[in-house]
Amino acid sequence: MSASTTPFWPAPTVDGAVEAVVTLPGSKSITNRALILAALADGPSVVRRALRSRDTLLMAGALNALGARVETDGEDWTVTPLPTNASVGDGALVDCGLAGTVMRFVPPAAGLVTGAVRFDGDPHMRNRPVGEILDALAALGLEIDDAEEGSPGALPFTVHGTGTVPGGTVVIDASASSQFVSALLLAGARFDSGVDVRHDGAPIPSLPHVEMTVTMLRRRGVAVDDADANRWAVSPGPIAAVDEVVEPDLSNAAPFLALAAVSGGSVTVRDWPAATTQAGDALRDLLTRMGCTVSRTDGGLRVTGPADGWRGLQGLQADLHDVGELAPAVAALCALASTPSHLTGIAHIRGHETDRLAALATELGRLGADVEELPDGLRLAPAALRGGRFRTYADHRMAHAGVIIGAAIDGVEVEDIATTSKTFPDFATFWSGLFHPVGSLGA
Structure with missing residues (x-):
């Protein structure tokens, strides 16, 4: 579908601290x-x-x-x-x-x-x-x-x-x-x-x-x-039939936990595993470094944003090489932060659903962000953002970045929000449902 005919979705903007508990789809x-x-x-x-x-x-x-x-x-x-x-x-x-x-x-x-x-x-x-x-x-x-x-x-x-x-x-x-x-x-x-x-x-x-x-x-x-770095040897033999219980998709948690950061509220993601190999688990450290409070509860993982919401977010100096799928959501938060950010180690995300570095630089810049595209990352500085159209390039993670900006800045329209169905069916309805004083939603 061409850009001229692709629908744009008005992203909801917070009008207060979001308090929510969410159950995410599986990984x-x-x-x-x-x-x-x-x-x-x-x-x-x-x-x-x-x-x-x-x-x-x-x-x-x-x-x-x-x-x-x-x-x-x-x-x-x-x-x-x-x-x-x-x-x-x-x-x-x-x-x-x-x-x-x-x-x-x-x-x-x-x-x-x-x-x-x-x-x-x-x-x-x-x-x-x-x-x-x-x-x-x-x-x-x-x-x-x-x-x-x-x-x-x-x-x-x-x-x-x-x-x-x-x-x-x-x-x-x-x-x-x-x-x-x-x-x-x-x-x-x-x-x-x-x-x-x-x-x-x-x-x-x-x-x-x-x-x-x-x-x-x-x-x-x-x-x-x-045992040796850069080598994996699999022996021939049967693969046993084992029932697998799928964990929540922790990378899909990024926009929801970011909503706590943006709104100055608290969002809990249910059933966050105590131990996991998912890259999304790095959100705990990244959000803490940006000024959020992160804690485990009986219900899951709880993130509370700064008291004044996105205006209180601190910039981030981070090598995201091992967790590149988090880069769009993290970059969106960095564009809102009050101090500069430098994200590195992510040249490989140019080969994802789209060239994510070029796309992020273009779309964040379109909304007023002070962003520089680097060979392996992004450099961002504080700037006054504005509403506008945010293109996604058929990339679900780009859509996540767009809705995060839209939660803070009025008038953001996200292209082809349905692209989020790649990993999260009916994301738009789920996301919009969080913009209430208190919410508890399940996928």
């Missing part, structure tokens, strides 16, 4: 990893409290296309794994949409079925990096055709599966995305020789996501050797 990262592992397991299993969103439904559809059966009725999804000698007959099509996890996690599994599996997605997905995965799979013994429509190393591409993947050692550069590592590890136990993944390049971003993958594999009895 997309955990849901999609659990679905892949369940589809490759040695028996049926259940993904409990699965996130129902565009990305997770695309993952379910992709696994169904390979021959697994994912039943998505209700909040608990039953998965029947790929049958022995699974075949896609005349071929299968996997729609990746805008889901990086589908585009990167499913191709290794596609090598375990017989037949041609073609991958494609939304137009912007043809700009997102996947070549390292395709080259790695070719090195591990798979036939990959990625020259369709003159687009080597990108969508569309076809995996020609033979039912087995030889596996072995492969060297990749995962500096553009930690998903390159996770993709190979998730299916590696089903390869004939397992997989030994070695990273050679700049530091891997978002390492907590690799730790999440390793933790989930070990829970299913898969042997993973990660």
Whole structure:
């Protein structure tokens, strides 16, 4: 949809301290990893409290296309794994949409079925990096055709599966995305020789996501050797069928906890885990450093903003390399802060749903922010913001940034708020419902 016809949504603005308790949908990262592992397991299993969103439904559809059966009725999804000698007959099509996890996690599994599996997605997905995965799979013994429509190393591409993947050692550069590592590890136990993944390049971003993958594999009895830096070796063997209870999506907590900071109120996110591999857990430290009070309660995690709301926020000097998905929400808060901020280590978010650094600099600047785009981050200084249109570039995290600014500044209109359905269905209704003196909402 062109910019001229994409709808703009008037973001609500706070008129007092927000006091709310929220229950968030499940983690997309955990849901999609659990679905892949369940589809490759040695028996049926259940993904409990699965996130129902565009990305997770695309993952379910992709696994169904390979021959697994994912039943998505209700909040608990039953998965029947790929049958022995699974075949896609005349071929299968996997729609990746805008889901990086589908585009990167499913191709290794596609090598375990017989037949041609073609991958494609939304137009912007043809700009997102996947070549390292395709080259790695070719090195591990798979036939990959990625020259369709003159687009080597990108969508569309076809995996020609033979039912087995030889596996072995492969060297990749995962500096553009930690998903390159996770993709190979998730299916590696089903390869004939397992997989030994070695990273050679700049530091891997978002390492907590690799730790999440390793933790989930070990829970299913898969042997993973990660004793050496930049190396992960998965031994061949069965993947046990294990029911997974999906944690709340802590990265999706960012705009809600930011609302406490902006309004000077308190927001509690229910069921915040005591220990987790999710990157969103870093919000506890980041918001504390910006002047919020963060505490655990019997109900979850509670954040209370400065007494005078966003005007009392302190700027932030932070390396967000490992938690880049939080950068849009954090940048929005920094644009409102009373002292300068410098966010670094996030060059890799240029390869996310959009070039997030360029998009943030452009859209925050459009609303009056004093923001400088750096090669690997953003520099922000205090400035008087104003209302206006905030474009999202079909990126749910950009929409989160827009609504945070809109909560503080009257007259902000956020483009295509429905893009938030990627990880949070009906976000706009949920968000608007918080703008009451006292609220208690569940997803």
